[in-house]
Amino acid sequence: DGGITQSPKYLFRKEGQNVTLSCEQNLNHDAMYWYRQDPGQGLRLIYYSQIVNDFQKGDIAEGYSVSREKKESFPLTVTSAQKNPTAFYLCASSTPSGRADTQYFGPGTRLTVL
Amino acid sequence: KQEVTQIPAALSVPEGENLVLNCSFTDSAIYNLQWFRQDPGKGLTSLLLIQSSQREQTSGRLNASLDKSSGRSTLYIAASQPGDSATYLCAVTYGNNRLAFGKGNQVVVIP
Numbered sequence: 001d002g003g004i005t006q007s008p009k010y011l012f013r014k015e016g017q018n019v020t021l022s023c024e025q026n027l028n029h030d031a032m033y034w035y036r037q038d039p040g041q042g043l044r045l046i047y048y049s050q051i052v053n054d055f056q057k058g059d060i061a062e063g064y065s066v067s068r069e070k071k072e073s074f075p076l077t078v079t080s081a082q083k084n085p086t087a088f089y090l091c092a093s094s095t096p097s098g099r100a101d102t103q104y105f106g107p108g109t110r111l112t113v114l
Numbered sequence: 115k116q117e118v119t120q121i122p123a124a125l126s127v128p129e130g131e132n133l134v135l136n137c138s139f140t141d142s143a144i145y146n147l148q149w150f151r152q153d154p155g156k157g158l159t160s161l162l163l164i165q166s167s168q169r170e171q172t173s174g175r176l177n178a179s180l181d182k183s184s185g186r187s188t189l190y191i192a193a194s195q196p197g198d199s200a201t202y203l204c205a206v207t208y209g210n211n212r213l214a215f216g217k218g219n220q221v222v223v224i225p
Contacts, residue, residue: 042217103160105157110155
């Protein structure tokens with residue numbers, strides 16, 4: 001089955017630690033995205049990548065880093081510089097041919113700082 | 115900067131009633147508008163996508179309209195069912211295929 005997988009589903013981090021969230025897609029999509037969702041809030045864009053080995057900052061990139069070494073994978077690292085990392089993180093992908101395509105979302109990772 | 119607003123933030127309706135959810139956006143330079151459904155603790159599922167040149171889209175009991183010039187969209191859900199209980203998110207595509215999201219309409223359908 002084609003889709004987007006995120007792991008782990010739940011993640012706990014101690015203050016001062018870096019953690020990496022995994023996002024994998026087998027939809028053959030070129031573009032991938034990371035969003036953060038806080039309770040009662042809409043999604044906010046952290047980073048996005050339109051092609052392999054290239055990515056751009058979104059609206060709230062501070063304290064986060066990404067890599068795009070493979071088309072299928074777009075891991076997100078939450079660094080110790082992120083002051084309030086507790087949130088629900090969603091990964092998405094799309095094929096950016098024209099502007100007609102929806103983004104497909106993974107099931108999300110809930111990160112909690114202890 | 116594109117801003118998306120959804121009203122009301124939360125609503126409850128008896129089963130069988132029609133649902134009307136509103137979305138507004140500040141910049142009419144959009145490529146399309148999408149409505150998503152989100153269940154608690156889950157990812158997003160795309161319900162309807164309306165291209166900027168279209169006025170509405172329909173899928174089953176769902177109908178979404180788009181008035182780009184006034185920056186508004188409405189999602190109608192006919193004959194609501196308890197299974198329709200969820201949060202509905204509106205998003206517009208702009209710029210380099212970026213999405214701007216509203217905060218959502220949290221819906222409860224009472225059996």
